[in-house]
Amino acid sequence: MERWITLWQSTALAAFTWQQAVMMLVGALLLYLAIRKKFEPLLLLPIGFGAILANIPLAGFTEPGGILYYIYVVGIDTGVFPLLIFMGVGAMTDFGPLLANPRTLLLGAAAQFGIFATLFGAIALNAIPGFEFSMQDAAAIAIIGGADGPTAIFLASRLSPELLGAIAVAAYSYMALVPIIQPPIMKLLTTQEERSVRMEQLRQVGRREKILFPLAVLFLTLLFLPTATPLVGMFCLGNLMREAGVVERLSKTAQNELINIVTIFLGLAVGSKLSASEFLTVETLGILALGAVAFSIGTASGVLMAKLMARFSKTPINPLIGAAGVSAVPMAARVVNKVGLDANQSNFLLMHAMGPNVAGVLGSAVAAGILLALVG
Amino acid sequence: MQQQLSEAFTIMLTGMITVFVFLTLLLLAMGLLRRFAATDETAPAQAPQQAPQAKTQATDAQRVAAITAAVHAYRRDHQ
Numbered sequence: 001m002e003r004w005i006t007l008w009q010s011t012a013l014a015a016f017t018w019q020q021a022v023m024m025l026v027g028a029l030l031l032y033l034a035i036r037k038k039f040e041p042l043l044l045l046p047i048g049f050g051a052i053l054a055n056i057p058l059a060g061f062t063e064p065g066g067i068l069y070y071i072y073v074v075g076i077d078t079g080v081f082p083l084l085i086f087m088g089v090g091a092m093t094d095f096g097p098l099l100a101n102p103r104t105l106l107l108g109a110a111a112q113f114g115i116f117a118t119l120f121g122a123i124a125l126n127a128i129p130g131f132e133f134s135m136q137d138a139a140a141i142a143i144i145g146g147a148d149g150p151t152a153i154f155l156a157s158r159l160s161p162e163l164l165g166a167i168a169v170a171a172y173s174y175m176a177l178v179p180i181i182q183p184p185i186m187k188l189l190t191t192q193e194e195r196s197v198r199m200e201q202l203r204q205v206g207r208r209e210k211i212l213f214p215l216a217v218l219f220l221t222l223l224f225l226p227t228a229t230p231l232v233g234m235f236c237l238g239n240l241m242r243e244a245g246v247v248e249r250l251s252k253t254a255q256n257e258l259i260n261i262v263t264i265f266l267g268l269a270v271g272s273k274l275s276a277s278e279f280l281t282v283e284t285l286g287i288l289a290l291g292a293v294a295f296s297i298g299t300a301s302g303v304l305m306a307k308l309m310a311r312f313s314k315t316p317i318n319p320l321i322g323a324a325g326v327s328a329v330p331m332a333a334r335v336v337n338k339v340g341l342d343a344n345q346s347n348f349l350l351m352h353a354m355g356p357n358v359a360g361v362l363g364s365a366v367a368a369g370i371l372l373a374l375v376g
Numbered sequence: 377m378q379q380q381l382s383e384a385f386t387i388m389l390t391g392m393i394t395v396f397v398f399l400t401l402l403l404l405a406m407g408l409l410r411r412f413a414a415t416d417e418t419a420p421a422q423a424p425q426q427a428p429q430a431k432t433q434a435t436d437a438q439r440v441a442a443i444t445a446a447v448h449a450y451r452r453d454h455q
Contacts, residue, residue: 102406109399116388123384126377138384209413216405224398359399366398370391 015057019276026274027051030169039176043149043267047169050271061272068272071265076157076164081266082150083234086365088259089150090238091251093329093361095213097354100202103309104321104352108359110305111325112367114145114298118290119371125290130282136160139371141287144171145294146364147178147328151231153270155368158376165273166284170291178331181292182299183339186323189303196344197310197318199352207243214239217362221369227376228369235365298326302356324353327360 008014030048034041053061054068061068075081098104122138125131133141140160143152144167152171156164174181187195214236221232241251273279306322320340324332333353340349 099406099410102403102410105399105403105406106396109395112395113392116391119391120381120384120388123380126380135380135383135387139387206413209409212409212413213406216409217402220398220402220405224401225394362402363395363399367391367395370394371387374387374391 010058012057017057017276019280020055020057023055023274023276023279024052026279027055027271033173033176037176040149040172042263043172043270044176046264046267047172047271047274050268051274052271053268054272054275062275068268072269072272075262075265076153076269077161079154079157079230081262081269082154082157083230084262085150085259085266086154086231087234087238088254088262089329089361090214090235090240091242091254093235093239093242093358094354095210095239095243095358096205097202097351098356098358099205099209099213101352101355103313104355105359105362106309107302107305107322107325107356108327108361108363109325110322111298111302111356111360112146112363113301114294114296114326115142115364115367115371117297118142118145118294121293122286122290125286131286133283133286134160135375137163139375140164140167141290142294143167143364143368143371144174144287144291145298145326146360146367147171147175147295147298147326147332148361148364149175151364151368153266154231155371158372161273162278163283163287165270165275165279166287167291168270169274170288174291174295175328175331178295178326178328179335179338181295182323182332182335185296185299186303186320186336186339189300190307190319192343194307194310194319195340195342196347197316198344198347199318199321199349200315202351207245210243211240214243221366225366225369225373227372228366231365231368232362235361295326299323302326302360306356318347318349318352321349321353321356324355324357325360325363327357327364329357329361330354332360333357 027048030044030051033039034044034048050068060066063069119138119142122133122141123135126133136159140156140163143155146152149168149171153164153168156167218233218236221228238254241247241254302322302325303319304322305325306317306319310317310319318340320336324336326332333350336353337348337350340347
């Protein structure tokens with residue numbers, strides 16, 4: 001009889017808590033969103049599976065000795081994984097459209113208002129009982145508005161590791177929801193006439209300019225914002241490998257094999273943070289709500305900035321491209337293109353929107369550096 | 377609470393201003409970059425148009441010479 005009891009106690013059935021069961025359902029929901037709805041499947045699939053593994057009773061995945069524990073410590077605690085991903089993103093990024101129309105850099109800057117307004121919002125949420133966000137927590141939550149997964153994970157791992165799971169899930173879910181969140185805001189702030197504005201063809205950008213650009217970005221960053229150099233530096237390294245043309249093998253590896261391998265581990269490590277004690281809190285609900293607000297404000301301020309620029313510009317500017325200033329490359333640019341086509345059947349804004357789109361990546365990395373410097 | 381809010385407000389303001397100042401600096405740097413890169417790139421762009429023809433003529437002549445020599449050598453050996 002005693003042996004039967006021992007055996008029973010070693011099964012999951014006996015040790016299950018309802019919180020763990022709920023978290024497994026959350027993991028299953030993420031798997032459903034990834035597989036069926038194709039929401040950022042590259043990230044949400046490993047995150048969802050990681051969440052299921054992390055909540056298996058008695059298996060000890062997230063305790064010292066468990067694999068998820070080590071993956072987390074090696075990759076996210078140190079900040080290595082998000083930075084490697086950022087290098088890959090740099091190797092995939094073509095700065096051509098931005099270099100052809102440098103003014104769009106300001107749109108990428110304006111859209112970062114979503115981040116800073118959300119920081120304020122997170123602190124204001126403390127007025128509701130049950131919420132106790134420190135300034136670090138607020139900064140880590142706010143970066144969801146940057147619409148940039150690796151940046152959000154990097155900053156959260158530096159400032160507020162206990163909220164990392166919820167922040168990463170919110171960031172990637174909302175990035176997948178960009179085609180649903182953005183268009184109503186874009187249409188609300190523009191007239192049909194503004195949306196159908198045609199922009200001039202972009203000029204060709206020379207190779208030398210593309211090679212020197214990442215170096216110029218790095219130079220400015222190391223002078224004025226050293227806290228942003230981990231992100232910006234890795235990004236520029238990836239981009240230089242792409243544009244230099246002499247290390248094609250390295251560039252290909254950074255944007256394919258390496259980024260894929262790191263993505264698997266990054267997803268699992270984020271999933272391991274989805275434990276019941278850290279995720280099933282009111283604060284998670286707050287984070288999800290704030291994330292949506294951050295995205296909306298970022299989109300709106302980008303569009304408004306583009307309207308302002310259009311007023312003073314000699315060449316026509318379609319205000320829709322401002323919405324691409326929240327990074328979410330290339331999804332946001334595609335959304336701009338689609339809304340533009342709705343207004344004018346023959347108006348292709350994709351390349352024009354890629355400028356503010358990559359400017360948004362730089363902008364959110366810069367904003368992350370500022371937050372690290374101010375509250376880190 | 378009040379104090380935290382005003383702190384958040386200051387961060388919001390300084391943060392936004394810094395982002396704009398930084399990206400404006402980058403904008404100026406891009407202007408310089410364009411001017412610098414453009415002067416260098418117009419020159420080599422024109423030069424190659426003439427060069428390839430001269431080059432192919434030269435290689436053609438060399439190739440003909442090589443083939444002729446090979447044919448002569450073959451005939452000499454196989455008589």
